[in-house]
Amino acid sequence: MEVKILSAKFDIEGAHNIEVAKEHGAYATLDKLFTMDPAEVTTIVKDSGLRGRGGAGFPAGLKWSFLPKDLDKPVYLCVNSDESEPATFKDRYILVRDPHMLIEGIIICCYAINCQDTYIYIRGEYTSQVKILQAAIDEAYAAGYLGEKACGQDFRIDVTVHRGAGAYVCGEETALLESIEGKKGQPRSKPPFPAVEGLYGCPTIINNVQTIASLPFILAQGADAYKAHGTEKSSGTHLFGISGLVQKPGMYELPLGLPLLEVLDKVAGGLREGRTLKGVIPGGSSTPVLTPEEAQTVTLDYESMAEHNTMFGSGGIVVLDDTVDIVKLVENLIYFYHHESCGQCTPCREGLGWMLKIVKKIIRGEGSTKDIDLLLELCDNIEMKTVCVLSAACTMPVRSYLNKFRHEFEAYVAGGASSQSAM
Amino acid sequence: MAEKIKLFVNGQEVEVESGKNLVDAIGAVGIEIPHLCYHPALGADGNCRMCLVGIEDGRPPLVPACKTRAVEGMKVQLDTDKIRKIQRDVMEFELVNHPVDCPVCDQAGECKLQDYYMQYDGQKSRMSVPQVRKAKHLDFGCGVIHDQERCILCARCVRFTRMITKTGELGIVNRTDYARVTIFPGRPLANRYALNVVDLCPVGAMTSQDFRFKQRAWFLTKSKSICHGCAKGCNIFIDHNREKYKDDIIYRFRPRLNEQINGYFMCDEGRMSYKLENEQRLTKPVLNGKVADFGTTVEGIRRALSQAQKMLFVVSPNCSLEEMRAIQQFAASQNATLSGYSDGYIKQGDGDDYLIQDDKSANRAGLELLGIDSSKTGFETAVAEADLLISFQNDLTRTLGAEACNQLKERMVLISIGSHEDSLTQMAAIMLPVASYSEKDGTIVNADRILQRYAVAVEKNAPPVTLIQAVAQLGGEITSLESAWDDLNTVVAGLNKVDFAQIPEQGLALTDSEVSNVAA
Numbered sequence: 001m002e003v004k005i006l007s008a009k010f011d012i013e014g015a016h017n018i019e020v021a022k023e024h025g026a027y028a029t030l031d032k033l034f035t036m037d038p039a040e041v042t043t044i045v046k047d048s049g050l051r052g053r054g055g056a057g058f059p060a061g062l063k064w065s066f067l068p069k070d071l072d073k074p075v076y077l078c079v080n081s082d083e084s085e086p087a088t089f090k091d092r093y094i095l096v097r098d099p100h101m102l103i104e105g106i107i108i109c110c111y112a113i114n115c116q117d118t119y120i121y122i123r124g125e126y127t128s129q130v131k132i133l134q135a136a137i138d139e140a141y142a143a144g145y146l147g148e149k150a151c152g153q154d155f156r157i158d159v160t161v162h163r164g165a166g167a168y169v170c171g172e173e174t175a176l177l178e179s180i181e182g183k184k185g186q187p188r189s190k191p192p193f194p195a196v197e198g199l200y201g202c203p204t205i206i207n208n209v210q211t212i213a214s215l216p217f218i219l220a221q222g223a224d225a226y227k228a229h230g231t232e233k234s235s236g237t238h239l240f241g242i243s244g245l246v247q248k249p250g251m252y253e254l255p256l257g258l259p260l261l262e263v264l265d266k267v268a269g270g271l272r273e274g275r276t277l278k279g280v281i282p283g284g285s286s287t288p289v290l291t292p293e294e295a296q297t298v299t300l301d302y303e304s305m306a307e308h309n310t311m312f313g314s315g316g317i318v319v320l321d322d323t324v325d326i327v328k329l330v331e332n333l334i335y336f337y338h339h340e341s342c343g344q345c346t347p348c349r350e351g352l353g354w355m356l357k358i359v360k361k362i363i364r365g366e367g368s369t370k371d372i373d374l375l376l377e378l379c380d381n382i383e384m385k386t387v388c389v390l391s392a393a394c395t396m397p398v399r400s401y402l403n404k405f406r407h408e409f410e411a412y413v414a415g416g417a418s419s420q421s422a423m
Numbered sequence: 424m425a426e427k428i429k430l431f432v433n434g435q436e437v438e439v440e441s442g443k444n445l446v447d448a449i450g451a452v453g454i455e456i457p458h459l460c461y462h463p464a465l466g467a468d469g470n471c472r473m474c475l476v477g478i479e480d481g482r483p484p485l486v487p488a489c490k491t492r493a494v495e496g497m498k499v500q501l502d503t504d505k506i507r508k509i510q511r512d513v514m515e516f517e518l519v520n521h522p523v524d525c526p527v528c529d530q531a532g533e534c535k536l537q538d539y540y541m542q543y544d545g546q547k548s549r550m551s552v553p554q555v556r557k558a559k560h561l562d563f564g565c566g567v568i569h570d571q572e573r574c575i576l577c578a579r580c581v582r583f584t585r586m587i588t589k590t591g592e593l594g595i596v597n598r599t600d601y602a603r604v605t606i607f608p609g610r611p612l613a614n615r616y617a618l619n620v621v622d623l624c625p626v627g628a629m630t631s632q633d634f635r636f637k638q639r640a641w642f643l644t645k646s647k648s649i650c651h652g653c654a655k656g657c658n659i660f661i662d663h664n665r666e667k668y669k670d671d672i673i674y675r676f677r678p679r680l681n682e683q684i685n686g687y688f689m690c691d692e693g694r695m696s697y698k699l700e701n702e703q704r705l706t707k708p709v710l711n712g713k714v715a716d717f718g719t720t721v722e723g724i725r726r727a728l729s730q731a732q733k734m735l736f737v738v739s740p741n742c743s744l745e746e747m748r749a750i751q752q753f754a755a756s757q758n759a760t761l762s763g764y765s766d767g768y769i770k771q772g773d774g775d776d777y778l779i780q781d782d783k784s785a786n787r788a789g790l791e792l793l794g795i796d797s798s799k800t801g802f803e804t805a806v807a808e809a810d811l812l813i814s815f816q817n818d819l820t821r822t823l824g825a826e827a828c829n830q831l832k833e834r835m836v837l838i839s840i841g842s843h844e845d846s847l848t849q850m851a852a853i854m855l856p857v858a859s860y861s862e863k864d865g866t867i868v869n870a871d872r873i874l875q876r877y878a879v880a881v882e883k884n885a886p887p888v889t890l891i892q893a894v895a896q897l898g899g900e901i902t903s904l905e906s907a908w909d910d911l912n913t914v915v916a917g918l919n920k921v922d923f924a925q926i927p928e929q930g931l932a933l934t935d936s937e938v939s940n941v942a943a
Contacts, residue, residue, distance in 0.1 A: 167598070184595070189469045189490050343576065343595070343602030344470045350516040353600040357552035374549060381512040384485065385472050 001267055003229060005217050005237045006210065007253040010097040016132050018139040021100040029104065029219045030151050033111055041112035045215065047223035049235035053090075054080055054171075054208035055284060055314045057234075057302045064113050066195035067203050076204040077109055077118040078180065079212055082164050082171035084123055086285035086336060087316035090239035091209035093251050095122070095129045098213070099136035105212035107145060107157060108219055113205055116156045121176050124164040134161055168340035172388045173206040174198075175342065186342045187388035210239060230256035234301035234312070242268045244319035245275065256301040260290075263300060264319060275321040279404070283313020285333055286393030288400035289320070310400070326405040327412055330398055331359045337394030348391035351382040355398070362412050372409045376402050430497040445488035445499060446474055456501065457510060457539050459517070459625050460577035461489035464687045465586055471577050472513050473539070476501050485509075507543070514544035520555045520600055521626075522572045530627030532640030536575070555600045563593070564611025565691060566632040567620055571603045574628035580604060580620035587688065587777075588614040604628070615779060618695075619688045622677055631675070633695065638664055638674045646880035647679060647928075649867060651741055651860050652693035653774075654782035656869035656930075657685035661697070661861055661880040671881045673697045673861065683929050684873060690779050700881070703844040705856035712852070717888065721896045723853050724813070727836050728897070731811035734759035737802070738795060739816035740768055740784035743865025744918075745907035746890045747786070747793050750815050752910065753899035760809070763790040764802035767821030780870050785860075788868035792915055792933075806831065813838040815890065816857070820846035840893055858887040864904055866923055873930040874921065 009015040009024050018026070033041065046061030067075060079102070083091040094102055106118050122130050137159050140146045150157040162180050164170045170179045174188035177199045198204025214236065218226045227235040234256040240263070243249045247269030254263060260280060264270060271277060277292040282300075288310040290298060298308045305312040320329070338352035355378050361367045379395035379402070386392075402409065425440040432454055439448035444467060446456045459471035467489035474488040477500030488499075500506060517536060525531045557571035581593045581604060592612045595602050606612065612620075621631045643662040650657040658681040665671035676697040678689035708720035715723070728734065736754045738747055740763060747763075754761040765784060774781040790797050806812065812835055820828045825846050831837060832850045839851035842859035861880045868874050888896075895902040901910060908923040917933060 169598075189487065338599055341599040343598045343600065346470070346472050346513055346516045346575070349576065349600050349602065350519050353555065354516075354519050354550070354552070361552055371551075381515070385475060385509060385513070387469060 001254055001258060001263065003237050003253055003255050005226075005229070005253065006094065006098075006101070006213055006239055007251075008098075009101070010093060015098050016096060016100070016136055018100055018136065018143055021098065025220075026098075026100040026216075027104050027145060027151075029216050030107060030145070033108055033219060034151065034153050038112050038114060041108060041219065044223050045112070045218060048218045048226040049223075049230075049233070050211065050214055050218060050226065051234065051302065052208055053210035053214070053238065053315075055085065055286075055311070057312055060207060060211050063195065063207070064109075064205055066193070067113060067205065068196060071203060073202040074117065075113055075115040076199040076202055077106065077113065077115045078173070078176060078199060078204060078206040079106065079118060079120040079209055080171060080173065080176060080206055081120055081122045081126070081209040082168075082176060083126075083209070083314075084168040084171050084340075085314050085316060086333075087241065087243055087281060087318045088284045088314040089241045089243075090251060090315055092126060092129055093239060094209050094213045095126065095133050099133050100140065101213045101216055102133075102209060103136060103140045103145065103159065105215040106159060107151065108215040109205070109207065109212055110150075110157045111155065115205070116158060118157065118159045119180050119199070120159060120161045121170070121180060122161055122163055123171075124166045130161060130163060137161065167342070168336075169342045169388070169390055172390065175388070176206065177204065184342075186344045187390075189387050231299075231301045231303070233303055238300070238315045240300070240315045240317055242317045242319070244281075244317075245272060245321040245323065246270065246319045247272060254300065257304075258300050260295050260298045260300055260317075264317075268319070271319070271321050275323065277319070278322050278324050278326075279320040281316075281318035281320070281397070282310050284316040285318070285336065286397055287311045287313040288397050289404060291404050311396075326401050326408045327359065327363060330401050331356070331363060333397060333401075334359055334394060337390065341390060342388075345386035345391070347382040347385045351378055352391065352394055354378065355382075355394075362409060365412065365415075367409075367413050369410065369413055372402065372406065372413065428493065428495040430493060430495065430499060432499045433502040434498075439493050441493065441495075443493055445476060445491050445493050448493035449488070449499065449501075454501070456488045457543055458489055459535055459539075459575060460579065462579050462582075462623060462687075465579055465582040465623075468578055468582065471517075471575065473510065473517075475506065475509050475513075477503060477506055510539075510543040511546065514539055515546065515549070517575050518544075518548070519550050520572070521575070522554070524573070528573065528627040529630045529635045530573075530624070530640075534627060535625035557603055561605070562611070562632075563606055563617075563629075564613060565617030567612055567617055568630045568632050568635065569604065570628050570630070571605075573626050574604055575626055576602055576604065577625060578604075579623040579625070580629055583620055583623055584612070584614070587619075588616050590614040592617075593620070615690050615692065615775070616688060616777070618691045619678070622687075634675045638662075642666075643674060645677075647878070648861060648880045649785070649875050649877040650676060650689060650693040650696065651785040651867075652690070652696040652783065654780040654784060654787055654870035655685065655693075655778050656785060656867060656873065656875055657681075657689040657693055657778060658875075659689060659693075661700075663861075663881050665882075665884075670884045673700050673881060681929055683932070684869065684871075684875075685778055688778065692779070699843065700859055700861045704859070705841060705844055705848060705854065706885070706887070708856060709851070709854040717855070720853060720855050721893075724838055724855065724897055727811060727838065727853065728757060731836065733805075733808045733810055735802075735805045735809035735812045736761045737765075737812060737814045737817045737819060738763050738790070739814075739818075740765045740782075740787040740790055740797070741860075742786060742789075742816055742890065743860075743863075743867055744786065744789045744792070744911060745865055745901075745904050746815070746894075747789055747795065748907050748911050748914070749891045749894045749899050749901035751793055751795060752901055753894050753897065756898070756900065759813075760805040761795055762802045762805055763787075763795040763797035763817075764799060764819075765797065765817055765822055766799065767818070767823070782870060785869075786867040788870065788872055792868060792917060809835055811836040811838070813840060814847055814851070815894075816841045818845040818847050820850075840890065842887070855893055856887060857890045857893050862887055863889045866926065868933065869930075872933040874926060874933055875930040876923070876926045 014020040050060045051057040170185040175185040179185040194204040279289045302312045334356045343349045379399040383395040428441040458474040460468045469487045479498035561569040645660045658679040660677045663673040710723045768784040838853045839848040840855045
């Protein structure tokens, strides 16, 4: 089932090193790139159907085309590698195992959108990853791929790595921009959208690491080769991070559109001996949970996930078996989003903390069914009332647990602590 | 006038000014969109979420009104179940961690949280878990006390120090419900406008060290006036209260919006100058070192005037135009030299490029308008010959120093007609107390030559005699404001078309020669 497009060089010893990477085809697309018209590159990316791999799945080529024409301002590219969504660990593989694929992707994107300055916003906790990435960038400068005359062309490309300071919300694209500008990482109100007014007030494209890293393959092999994988509306491959209670957790590159349960069984080794499936988090902690029944029919693509009232998200699949205490999982979930709320908007700032305390109260055995109802209502009262979707990233999954596993909450209310252990 | 556009609010067509956001545009026609973080002087921030409104057929369908421009034909949904629920929910979130200590909070009575709770919320608390505890009674400097538990993190104060004073002492640290407004360690507020954050704070998180616990807001009478602290003439509210069996006392000044002059703000020095209206006030006339009644003292001054050979009248640059004219007329009738010499009221280099002026007097432009000589040489020539000097509220010790004034006292009869006890009134052989600006009507011209009227704000138990009345009793021809206005209209070329009774609230700019507010 696995496909090696993005992960082609992941298992090659020393592929983060430019010499080794080049031996295996890195930077090979650049000769072709500079013979093309920038608009042509955008068209190929549009045709490939590549969707933003940060979680929202917005078509990448379409995003680029939102840049205003005839600009008197510089265009910035920000590569989002703030990978902080719980259960998501795909971008780190690219950063560590094939950083030159990312750099090559950056060069392609810069050429397509006429951008000279790129910022890679990297999660602050990625300390070893940032060293490898920076070393690769230094190599690319030394080899002439980056710099004043990038790739020997009359085209400057500078890449700057900006480390975050430990805020999940800085993965939200406008908070990311604020953070690069040296301000407190708080999302901006939109409009204006970054493509029109982004970094330092200039048009800015923000793409996920995996999105940018997909570009060399698309350019080298063509849009059709990429579309050969996946489904009609969810083309290509994705790095899936499968974690939780399976036999073989790990990072697997798969084409989009595969049946979820088949992947869990055949790729991730299935559940542990004697365990039954309780639920699946399909794409990072912020996506609504799927019940075993829903998991039967869902496939790993944007449309099927939407049909099942959840989201494809970041490809971070978490498998929950019958040992998982959903109430404690929800406590952990709200704890995270509460802790990471930037504190800007009233509903998120005050509401998530309130929800956390209510769940804790339920776990202490002091809750009532009223508290469960209140939790559900608070989800509605908070969601979509804020500048960004961080609050919704909490309330959407919490609502799904409350609706699909209400009996577990009621068990706490009725009889104090549940017999089940925490995850 | 700005261009008008038509849009719909709750299905009803309204005509509003274009180019404004929905809060201001719709607010101007009397439809309130509740908001906490938005302030016209600080722009939209969009953090409180209280101003969320629906836009029919809009993308997105739910927008913060403060960040949304009014557009022709827009269909704004405000009075719908959905929006009312959002307002109620946001208020609930604002209050979950709020101490609700209204009984001991200075903001009570003028608190947005209280007002909005009554208007948009009204439900019982559903909070059954412990609240977030934060710090209280933090001294932020400049007389500003902060209570983090009452704070709703609207960031108005933070934006004020960044956008208006550009000093940036305040910031919000931490995330989520641990977020709080604070200063940098050891770096308190240090700007001359800091107390504006107390007014800006929509709740009781920022209180004034000076005002807190003195009065409940609802007991205060809020009278419009003009600050006399410097030549800017900032528009203010005088908040005062006459408690039972006591005299009327002023408790604070607050800035009053005047786009043409001070905008929404005022300086701390001007704000704290309210104390001068309460303290060191002259109440009892003094004749030759002894307290005397008013009539006897007036007689004493008249006698001194009749005996004098060369008289010098010195008028204060704080006097109103009407008072200046009355004194000018009286001086002419008495053949006295009139001087407005008052260089001591100017603190060279003290002003800034915002509101604060070097000139600490309120109506120096009035002296110029009436052609009253304020020069040092003019004063020195006159004082050398004089054997009698009357100071009309002009504390000459500020200009000449106490020593020089003491020497004057030895050579001539020194008479002081003033409202406040100062070094000169203490030296004067005869002293007559009169009203200060909060107790009378008048007209002044500020440094930018804007004519402004102010009216009686405070009614004392024993109303002091006004300067015009005092001058009239001494023999002046001008006996009232109205007679002063008639005189000003005829005597001062620049004012002959000014209807003093009709000076607009925003003031009348005297910049062009043909200034007129008389209906054609």
